[in-house]
Amino acid sequence: MNQGRQNGMSRKHKAWKIPRGAKKSPMPGFIEPCNPKVGPIPTAEGWDYELKLDGYRLQAHVKPGQVTLYTRRGHDWTAKFPSIVSGLQTLLHHTPAVLDGELTAPDSQGRPNFSALQTAIHEDRSGALVFYAYDLLYLQQHDLRNLTLRARRAALGDLIGKGNEHIRISENLHSDGATLFDAACRMELEGIVSKRSDAPYRSGDQDSWIKTKCQKSDNFPIIAFVEKLGARPRRVASLYLGRRKAGKLLYAGKAQTGFRHEDLYFLRECLDPHIIPASPL
Structure with a gap:
């Protein structure tokens, strides 16, 4: 092959450089994600920082002729996001790979908008x-x-490159964590994630990943809801929330404001398959 043809070699035929130390292995199925713990920004050396994206965690499995998209819990949501499937196929040319990342819906300023993401999913608009x-x-x-x-990030950068319309790489910023956090909060983003640069990838809750949010928040499971009387389509009027303490689920309070109408319609349909005859408390 002459030099001109070598320089014109497409990504489709590129032999990707495998990092030293990687183990040869058959392609795995769904991998339980690495979950960051909530905490303050680490100040020691050896940490990298990136913006926390307000979206849905997705794990992309790319094989020759097939792309599968898994949620955080391992549910197959491939059919919901044809634009992401197409973007991965175009970019990776069916290179066997497993990518961890976040599905987002950028607003007019390019910031991830969780409400817009929920609406796009509900209306089947993955574009x-x-x-x-x-x-x-x-x-x-x-x-x-x-x-x-x-090492994993270096290989990811080589694989994704500049990306395309639907697939991009989340910037890993080797700057001061506190400075990045202040900038994230001023931009009204969710916060940052600090990651140990020398750590392997481990499933489950790990202190090698730490998330620091601009606003204090917690998870409150929905234990019951009230439907708006006579609403068509049906929608939620209020939610009853729980909290976990010492392994028990306790009542935490009621929430009935702060929702857009579209979110309440969407939420009502999402809750339907989870209705049970007895109280979870």
Whole structure:
């Protein structure tokens, strides 16, 4: 092959560089995600920082002729996001890979908007969605999870490059964490995630990933709801929330404001398959 043809070689035929130390392995199924713990920004050396994106966690599995998109809990949501599937196929050309990332719906200023994401999903409009990849767990018959974050990120950057309309890489910023956090809050973003640059990828709750939010928040499971009388289509009027303490589910309070009408219609349909005859308390 002459030099001109080598320089014109497409990404489709590129032999991706496998990082040293990666283990040869058959392609895995769904991998339980690494979950960051909530905490203050680490100040020691050896941490990298990136913006926390307000979206849905997605794990993308790319095989020759097939892309599968899994939620945080391992549910197959491939059919919901054809634009993401197409974007991955175009960009990776069916290179066997597993990517960890976040599905977002950018607003007019490019900021992730969770409400817009929910609306787009409810209305089956995936064309406005963007998948931001921030970790690479598997590449061409090699498991990368035992490698350092820095090595995995380097391989991810080589794989994604500049991305495309629907697939991008989440920037890993090696700057001061406090400075980035202040900037994120001024931009009205959710916060930042600090990650140990020398840590392997491990499933479950890990202190090698720490999320710091601009606004204090917590998770409150929905234990009951009231439907708006006579509403068509049906929608939620109020929610009853729980809280977990010492392994028990306790009543936390009622929420009935702060929702858009469209969200209340969407939420009512989402809750339908989870109705049970007895109180969960």
